[in-house]
Amino acid sequence: MRKAFCWQVPRHYNIAADVLDKHEPWRPAMYWEDWQGNERTLTFGDMQALTNRTANALRAYGVSEGDRVAVMLPPLPETAAAFLATYKLGGVLLSLSVLYGDDSIVHRLRDCSAKVVVTDAANRERIDRVRDGLPQLEHVLVVDEEFGRAVARSSDRCETLDTPADQAAQIYYTSGTTGTTGLAKGIVHAHRYLLAHNEFEIVHDVRDDEVFHSTGEWAWIAGIIPGILGPWRFGAPIAVFARQGGYDPRQTLYVLEKYEVKNLFAPPTALRAMAALGEISDRYPGISLRLACSGGEPLNPEVISWFTRQFEIPVMDFYGLSESYPLCTNYPTMAIRPGSMGKPTPGWQVALLDDDEQPVPVGESGEICLRARTNPHYPLGYWNRAEDTRRVFGGTWFHTRDVARRDGDGYIWYEVRNDDVIISAGYRIGPFEVESALVAHPKVVEAAAVAFPDHLRGHIVKAFVRVLPDTEPTDQLAGEIQSFVRERLSAYAYPRAIEFVDDLPKTLTGKIRRIELRERETKRAPTLS
Numbered sequence: 010m011r012k013a014f015c016w017q018v019p020r021h022y023n024i025a026a027d028v029l030d031k032h033e034p035w036r037p038a039m040y041w042e043d044w045q046g047n048e049r050t051l052t053f054g055d056m057q058a059l060t061n062r063t064a065n066a067l068r069a070y071g072v073s074e075g076d077r078v079a080v081m082l083p084p085l086p087e088t089a090a091a092f093l094a095t096y097k098l099g100g101v102l103l104s105l106s107v108l109y110g111d112d113s114i115v116h117r118l119r120d121c122s123a124k125v126v127v128t129d130a131a132n133r134e135r136i137d138r139v140r141d142g143l144p145q146l147e148h149v150l151v152v153d154e155e156f157g158r159a160v161a162r163s164s165d166r167c168e169t170l171d172t173p174a175d176q177a178a179q180i181y182y183t184s185g186t187t188g189t190t191g192l193a194k195g196i197v198h199a200h201r202y203l204l205a206h207n208e209f210e211i212v213h214d215v216r217d218d219e220v221f222h223s224t225g226e227w228a229w230i231a232g233i234i235p236g237i238l239g240p241w242r243f244g245a246p247i248a249v250f251a252r253q254g255g256y257d258p259r260q261t262l263y264v265l266e267k268y269e270v271k272n273l274f275a276p277p278t279a280l281r282a283m284a285a286l287g288e289i290s291d292r293y294p295g296i297s298l299r300l301a302c303s304g305g306e307p308l309n310p311e312v313i314s315w316f317t318r319q320f321e322i323p324v325m326d327f328y329g330l331s332e333s334y335p336l337c338t339n340y341p342t343m344a345i346r347p348g349s350m351g352k353p354t355p356g357w358q359v360a361l362l363d364d365d366e367q368p369v370p371v372g373e374s375g376e377i378c379l380r381a382r383t384n385p386h387y388p389l390g391y392w393n394r395a396e397d398t399r400r401v402f403g404g405t406w407f408h409t410r411d412v413a414r415r416d417g418d419g420y421i422w423y424e425v426r427n428d429d430v431i432i433s434a435g436y437r438i439g440p441f442e443v444e445s446a447l448v449a450h451p452k453v454v455e456a457a458a459v460a461f462p463d464h465l466r467g468h469i470v471k472a473f474v475r476v477l478p479d480t481e482p483t484d485q486l487a488g489e490i491q492s493f494v495r496e497r498l499s500a501y502a503y504p505r506a507i508e509f510v511d512d513l514p515k516t517l518t519g520k521i522r523r524i525e526l527r528e529r530e531t532k533r534a535p536t537l538s
Contacts, residue, residue: 014356018385022174022200025096028241040268043251061167064094066159070148074099079123081105084249087152091127099170103180106228108517115139129153174201181331195392205386209239212338217244219271224279230331231305235274258282266295276305278519284315285454306520307423309445310347326350333386349420358383374414378406434466438502446494452480459526472504482509
């Protein structure tokens with residue numbers, strides 16, 4: 010099937026036309042609720058009108074084809090409208106997280122020369138605070154102040170620009186996950202990149218009469234694609250919850266039950282938080298999920314087992330990056346092997362290669378690589394960085410720096426990032442397998458494994474462990490956990506050091522920052538050895 014797959018990419022394609030314009034106006038589009046209990050229900054007709062008004066208001070402020078439009082908002086109907094309005098005008102969208110600090114905001118706005126920022130009153134001060142360093146920024150448009158009034162006054166009719174499929178549509182910033190260094194670089198995707206997200210058809214099996222919910226923040230590719238663009242492309246309504254503060258798994262379960270969600274996308278961090286609640290099926294009897302998917306980082310088999318016990322469905326794991334996703338997926342039509350990220354997605358030429366870009370044998374470790382320029386998702390490059398673009402995207406293969414192995418049945422099993430591997434006494438140890446064994450312990454909620462300097466072995470495995478709230482982190486418990494992992498892995502792979510922590514450092518997308526833990530241990534090593 011994968012070898013016979015052929016992409017059909019038209020010469021002209023605009024995301025807004027495919028995601029919004031084509032739908033019948035009476036169909037439900039969004040069920041929105043916030044942490045205070047405020048609710049809004051919008052049809053596709055409502056979203057079409059709001060998006061057209063927003064596009065006309067942006068045009069009145071000088072936005073035209075090719076201009077970069079930054080949007081820094083919580084998940085609101087107005088946020089989705091600003092995204093789609095930017096596409097309609099042929100602009101280039103930069104979605105900013107409300108969690109960013111000042112330096113991150115300034116770097117992104119300055120790097121892409123954003124012309125306008127669309128935000129709200131709660132975040133306006135943050136932009137005003139750094140505006141002197143952004144001479145190219147012409148307007149800060151506040152949705153609950155004057156810009157909102159301008160939107161309300163604008164016409165609800167607006168033609169969508171017939172953009173070339175290869176025209177830039179979106180910038181996502183990444184912190185060097187594929188070999189670049191220094192400040193975050195803007196990955197530029199064309200309108201055509203949405204066409205590559207066939208997982209909503211072959212994996213999610215999206216249906217226009219079923220509600221879809223994603224827990225990811227819309228600032229990132231794994232938030233905006235499953236949160237808005239993927240479901241809406243197939244006409245499915247989305248349930249959106251605007252939370253205050255950090256992630257609370259009980260809010261997700263509330264949404265799943267209240268809105269009769271059938272299709273869920275949640276990153277592993279969210280699923281692990283749900284699993285930490287224990288047995289919940291009796292507390293949320295109205296949940297009626299049909300499909301659940303996850304992606305963004307490896308998913309522990311124990312979490313999949315917990316989810317299956319609670320909801321009687323498996324979790325289908327994805328693999329991908331901001332540059333290209335999903336390279337690998339699980340499908341409803343094939344047996345799920347917990348811990349595997351499935352098989353290459355149809356139309357994605359994925360291979361496991363050695364250092365000479367040659368395929369590795371079955372069962373051996375190799376770097377996950379994507380044949381360059383072979384599907385619509387392949388990036389245009391990095392914004393204003395020709396040399397990095399040539400080096401990362403210009404060869405025969407795109408290198409992910411992630412290592413995996415393929416079993417005899419074609420399933421791919423994630424092992425490690427090249428820079429996360431732990432070498433102890435000559436053994437190469439992937440932290441993910443250690444972490445999976447750790448979280449299988451009944452008292453462990455979350456864990457991270459890193460290399461710790463050791464005079465004898467060079468490095469040993471050290472684990473940072475977060476336990477259940479009512480569990481006392483004692484030396485005895487640490488010993489029990491070590492024995493537990495050693496029995497499941499090996500004498501060289503178990504964590505010889507365990508440190509109990511209240512929390513683990515994470516990126517804004519919820520991925521554990523092992524690099525921060527490694528650096529911390531390197532600095533502490535002289536005093537601990």
